[in-house]
Ligand code: F6P
């Protein structure tokens with residue numbers, strides 16, 4: 001926990017770190033209390049353990065209330081008291097680096113990770129709520145509101161593209177081989193879809209307005225076509241583009257797309273393509289960010305990599321504990337697949353009845369079934385794997401991945417991979433150690449041992465980040481971009497409307 005440069009901190013009143021500690025986290029924490037309250041009020045009278053569960057829930061509410069108090073009064077951090085396997089490591093880090101520190105004095109990254117770990121503690125201390133995810137309901141509601149975009153993509157993926165064989169994108173390998181123009185165009189579109197899927201995370205939306213999220217998806221996905229030179233290239237984004245953006249006048253549409261092309265402030269996707277196109281049956285690791293719509297588009301991207309023959313194995317890394325509100329846990333991963341292909345019997349405790357998405361058109365219903373089933377088959381056949389490791393929810397940045405003792409099993413396994421794709425803002429912050437780097441710092445330098453500097457670790461493959469900007473750090477910008485942005489847009493570094501695609505080859 002010795003950052004290589006000045007770390008972002010809540011002490012800077014003009015920073016998003018300060019705003020987060022001051023206004024956003026207290027709201028997030030209050031919502032946990034509401035959720036637990038609702039959950040225990042909903043316990044059935046016939047549940048023989050109702051009383052015990054109620055008592056434990058009240059205890060959780062008390063602990064979370066205490067946590068909010070400590071945060072708002074900037075009280076010193078205290079050690080953890082539960083018995084999760086990561087406790088010792090957290091307590092060691094607290095004792096060694098932050099013995100007398102508190103929320104605003106510590107680095108923003110540490111304070112924020114500490115908060116989510118403290119939330120976990122409140123549940124981990126119980127018997128009946130140990131595995132409860134207080135963010136699950138929010139994740140579920142927002143995913144449901146993504147129905148239009150999800151259905152639209154599913155239909156595009158399953159619509160026959162070959163009139164003779166009636167095969168759809170899902171049935172066929174990407175046409176004409178990995179180096180064809182179609183495969184290339186589809187790649188750029190996939191990248192954009194996966195990138196902008198990160199724009200709708202829940203921790204930024206204190207009060208998610210579902211209509212707004214839908215609108216955001218519409219706009220973000222319409223941007224997926226901005227780099228696209230071929231009308232039929234996209235199995236995904238162009239659907240949304242055709243169905244919905246068509247309502248705009250051509251001028252409006254053109255300017256919308258131009259705006260979005262400009263919104264990727266540093267774009268290494270050509271470099272990424274040069275790496276990806278040489279892969280044959282490789283292994284790609286996706287370090288996931290958010291559940292819901294973002295996870296769905298991650299599936300779309302992973303499906304493309306497999307279909308094109310670039311990857312024969314995709315390893316998805318999820319979080320073991322509820323994290324930054326919307327992050328994917330292994331449960332969310334399976335739950336999402338379940339909602340698409342609607343199994344007749346549920347596979348997980350909280351699975352709602354079979355019709356989570358309810359498009360009325362049978363073609364749309366079938367499309368969801370087909371994509372869900374295809375992706376479930378990938379999982380069943382070991383082509384897609386979901387895994388989770390304590391390291392992703394530790395207080396450590398990814399500089400520590402190659403050397404941190406408790407991450408060695410993870411690192412050794414990930415070295416087998418050809419490509420690491422880190423999704424989202426928090427993963428980006430952890431890649432660059434959440435420091436206030438000059439914006440022109442090369443990405444390969446800012447990611448330390450995972451990049452190409454002196455302290456470069458052995459065996460790190462191509463490192464990629466798809467990130468919409470939601471924190472006061474961005475690197476890899478050309479000279480003058482920061483100044484230009486400062487002149488024209490307030491809060492451009494944190495408002496989630498700008499993005500970077502960064503690659504360390
Ligand atoms: O709470 C702050 C933060 O870490 C921001 O960096 C970002 O807004 C959000 O939480 C997480 O975003 P993402 O889901 O993209 O990692």
Ligand code: MG
Nearest residue numbers: 289290324327
């Ligand atoms: Mg997230």
